[in-house]
Amino acid sequence: MALVRVVCCSRSLLRESSKAAFCAISHPVWTEGCVGAKRHLLSEDVIKLQDFQQRKLAVAHLVTGSNGNYIEFFRQKLQRSELVLRDELKLLLHLCQSAEDMVIARDAMFRYHSENHNLAHGDFKFGPVFMRLCYELGLEDFAAATLKDTKLKGFFNDPTSFNIAIDMLFTKGQYEAALEVLGAMRSQGVPFNKDTLTLAFGTCYKLNNKESYKICSSLIDDVQSKGHFMPRHAYCFAVALALRQNDIENAQALYLQIMSTDSRLCQNLRVAILAMAGGVSEALSVLSAAIVPTGPSFVRRPEFSQELVDLLRLRCEGQPSTENLEGVVTRLVQTDQLTQETLDDMLCRTPTGKRRPVIEERKTSRRTLRLLQSSLLTE
Numbered sequence: 001m002a003l004v005r006v007v008c009c010s011r012s013l014l015r016e017s018s019k020a021a022f023c024a025i026s027h028p029v030w031t032e033g034c035v036g037a038k039r040h041l042l043s044e045d046v047i048k049l050q051d052f053q054q055r056k057l058a059v060a061h062l063v064t065g066s067n068g069n070y071i072e073f074f075r076q077k078l079q080r081s082e083l084v085l086r087d088e089l090k091l092l093l094h095l096c097q098s099a100e101d102m103v104i105a106r107d108a109m110f111r112y113h114s115e116n117h118n119l120a121h122g123d124f125k126f127g128p129v130f131m132r133l134c135y136e137l138g139l140e141d142f143a144a145a146t147l148k149d150t151k152l153k154g155f156f157n158d159p160t161s162f163n164i165a166i167d168m169l170f171t172k173g174q175y176e177a178a179l180e181v182l183g184a185m186r187s188q189g190v191p192f193n194k195d196t197l198t199l200a201f202g203t204c205y206k207l208n209n210k211e212s213y214k215i216c217s218s219l220i221d222d223v224q225s226k227g228h229f230m231p232r233h234a235y236c237f238a239v240a241l242a243l244r245q246n247d248i249e250n251a252q253a254l255y256l257q258i259m260s261t262d263s264r265l266c267q268n269l270r271v272a273i274l275a276m277a278g279g280v281s282e283a284l285s286v287l288s289a290a291i292v293p294t295g296p297s298f299v300r301r302p303e304f305s306q307e308l309v310d311l312l313r314l315r316c317e318g319q320p321s322t323e324n325l326e327g328v329v330t331r332l333v334q335t336d337q338l339t340q341e342t343l344d345d346m347l348c349r350t351p352t353g354k355r356r357p358v359i360e361e362r363k364t365s366r367r368t369l370r371l372l373q374s375s376l377l378t379e
Contacts, residue, residue: 041202041233042167043351046160046195052132059094071101074108084112086124093129099139105130106146113155127161131168140168144177148184159185159193166199170206178203179215194231197223201237205244205347213245220254232258232266233351239269240347248277265346268305272343275311280321283312287328294335303339304332305346 044050063070074092077084089112096105109126134143143165147156156162162185169178182200185192192200200219204212216238223230235258242251251273258266267290274283290302309329316322332338 040167040171040350041199041348042163042195047132047135047164047167048128049132049135052129053136056094059091063091063095070095071104075104078104078107078111083115084108086112086116089126090124090129093126093133096133096137099137099142102133102137102139102142105133106142109146109155110151113152117154125158125160127156127158128164131161131164135164135168140165140172140174141177143168144181147181153188156188157190159190159196162190163193163195163199166196166203170199170203173206175203175207175212179207179212194229194234197234198231198237201234201241202348205237205241208241208244210245213241213247216241230257232260232263236265236269236347239273240343243269243272243276246276248273252277264303265343267302268308268343268346271304271308272311275308275315278315280312280315280319280325283308284321284324284328287332291328291331291335291337301335301337303337303341305342306338306340307342309338 040047070092074088089108092105092108096102109130112126130146131143134140134146146152147162147165162181166178166181169175169181178199182196182203185196197219201216204216204219220230220238235254239251239254239258242248242254255261255266255269255273261267261270267286271283271286274280274286287304290304292301309325309332312325313322316325329338
């Protein structure tokens with residue numbers, strides 16, 4: 001078999017294993033100069049970087065034999081214009097350790113795609129594996145350029161590949177580049193899923209300009225017209241962007257479309273909307289109703305950002321409601337329900353993902369009692 005042949009001629013490779021505010025508060029709107037929080041918007045369930053790195057280590061242990069280096073072997077194979085087989089490409093993608101190796105991998109994908117663009121790749125998806133390699137090596141620009149390359153159109157036919165690249169760019173603050181990848185995703189006919197929508201609205205929120213606000217509105221209209229599901233996190237980004245653009249009416253309308261508003265982020269956004277709309281009394285009522293007397297530590301209590309308190313103080317300045325506000329703030333401090341986290345911190349928090357099943361995947365064969373290796377090169 002081709003995989004056995006290439007394994008025999010290769011050796012195992014060496015293994016390598018702002019916080020920032022939502023916005024400074026100004027009167028009467030959030031300011032423009034907000035620095036992006038350097039955090040991911042995708043959970044480990046989607047990125048699967050740890051699982052991928054474990055597979056790489058396992059494959060490196062298995063790939064032993066002759067004195068040849070597999071990456072160099074593949075470079076020569078490409079120079080000789082030899083056929084690139086599916087299992088060979090899978091193995092190559094699990095052995096890359098540097099940016100130079102990634103160039104070889106990309107060239108191999110070009111060759112493979114040109115030879116097999118009319119054939120299905122089976123259950124295995126090359127795109128997410130390549131993007132996880134880029135994630136591991138910090139090659140976000142290389143990932144974006146590869147996704148946009150017209151020679152590979154149809155090779156990355158899954159939303160996960162694009163989502164991982166957008167998340168990389170978002171984390172590095174390259175929001176314009178992230179929008180370009182979204183555009184490439186749309187032009188290539190790859191459907192948006194819930195993670196894509198969250199990333200898209202998060203990117204528009206970070207850009208915070210008229211163009212990104214227009215894109216945000218168009219996306220909402222498109223999703224709603226098609227009857228697709230809109231994630232709560234995406235709605236929250238849209239609400240926050242509307243507030244930053246001082247479009248209070250739209251922020252209120254978007255907030256009302258959120259199905260469940262019991263999360264900490266939604267409650268903070270509600271107070272922000274009320275404060276910016278001039279509803280100081282209503283905002284104080286929300287804060288007062290959320291105060292929970294001190295009790296057991298395992299009892300979850302709503303938390304509100306100090307940033308909102310500062311905004312309410314500006315709104316109450318010189319008014320009788322100032323005394324009421326300070327009383328509410330004192331009670332929030334006493335019950336430990338006031339946090340220094342900003343709305344931006346809450347919006348850009350990395351999701352925890354799904355819980356792993358209690359029963360772990362079986363790793364040995366019941367018949368031979370040997371280690372199962374068939375899943376090492378799966379996505």
